[in-house]
Amino acid sequence: WQTRSHACRVIVGTWALAALLMLPYAVYSTTRPAAPRPPPAQCTHHWPSERVRQVWYVLLLLVLFFIPGGVMTVASGLISRELYRGIRFELDVKRDVAAQHGTGGDPAPTCDEGDGCYLQLSRPGAALELRALGAAAQQDGARINSSGAQLAAKRRVIRMLVVIVAMFFLCWLPIFAANTWRAFAPRAAQRALSGTPIAFIHLLSYTSACANPLIYCFMNRRFRKAF
Known part of the structure; x- marks a missing residue:
């Protein structure tokens, strides 16, 4: 999938599809006078209907x-x-x-029922x-x-x-x-x-x-x- 040839095919296909989609512009585009003010002619689209x-x-x-x-x-x-x-x-x-x-983290004080609170001795x-x-x-x-x-x-x-x-x-x-x-x-x-x-x-x-x-x-x- 990720190869140079596949990338080239995708690019060519994308441009071909874009050119085909925009083909009506090339077919139905024309120029018409734009007088009295310049430019003397302008590009426009002449659709059948x-x-x-x-x-x-x-x-x-x-x-x-x-x-x-x-x-x-x-x-x-x-x-x-x-x-x-x-x-x-x-x-x-x-x-x-x-x-x-x-x-x-730190040694916590624990409670004994007889002596109250105390710190546990190190082992x-x-x-x-x-x-x-x-x-x-x-x-x-x-x-x-x-x-x-x-x-x-x-x-x-x-x-x-x-x-x-x-x-x-x-x-x-x-x-x-x-x-x-x-x-x-x-x-x-x-x-x-x-x-x-x-x-x-x-x-x-x-x-x-x-x-x-x-x-x-x-x-x-x-x-x-x-x-």
């Missing part, structure tokens, strides 16, 4: 937005759930280790037992510190996944909603979106191309160390 145009933009909304967004949400949710389970497990382990050290070999307990405590402390670092790393990964999914919807929902609106109500959409609104919507969609590397850079320490 309004119904075809509406079906096309609904298809794009489904295939390029809802399906990828749903897959990203489900996949990120499953990964976050497994990481959260790992966090709960690590916290339970830390709690158990802390409880063991809390009950088995031969107690120094040896304390030395062994000290080594075990150091190992447990190192394990707890390592566990704390792993917990922090898992929390950062969960936050990064949430931000990535949120950025996808933030960047792409406006442009797909605008295109679908223009397909069903072109005049109303043109009046509401012309000028700055549509320019800002396109800027959001372009931002998606560079958002993920920035998210990885600021929220993933290993990604930064790789550079």
Whole structure:
């Protein structure tokens, strides 16, 4: 599965599917005069009918937005759930280790029914037992510190996944909603979106191309160390 040839086939298949999906743009794109103001001509789409145009933009909304967004949400949710389970497990382990050290550390005073409270006398070999307990405590402390670092790393990964999914919807929902609106109500959409609104919507969609590397850079320490 993780071979160079398989990766090449996946890449070629992805680009071929994308080219096939966007083929109608090459077939139905044309130019028309844009007078009286420059530029003298602009690229536009000449669909056979309004119904075809509406079906096309609904298809794009489904295939390029809802399906990828749903897959990203489900996949990120499953990964976050497994990481959260790992966090709960690590916290339970830390709690158990802390409880063991809390009950088995110092010699505790015990009560006798006749003489009251007293301290238990040391036995031969107690120094040896304390030395062994000290080594075990150091190992447990190192394990707890390592566990704390792993917990922090898992929390950062969960936050990064949430931000990535949120950025996808933030960047792409406006442009797909605008295109679908223009397909069903072109005049109303043109009046509401012309000028700055549509320019800002396109800027959001372009931002998606560079958002993920920035998210990885600021929220993933290993990604930064790789550079």
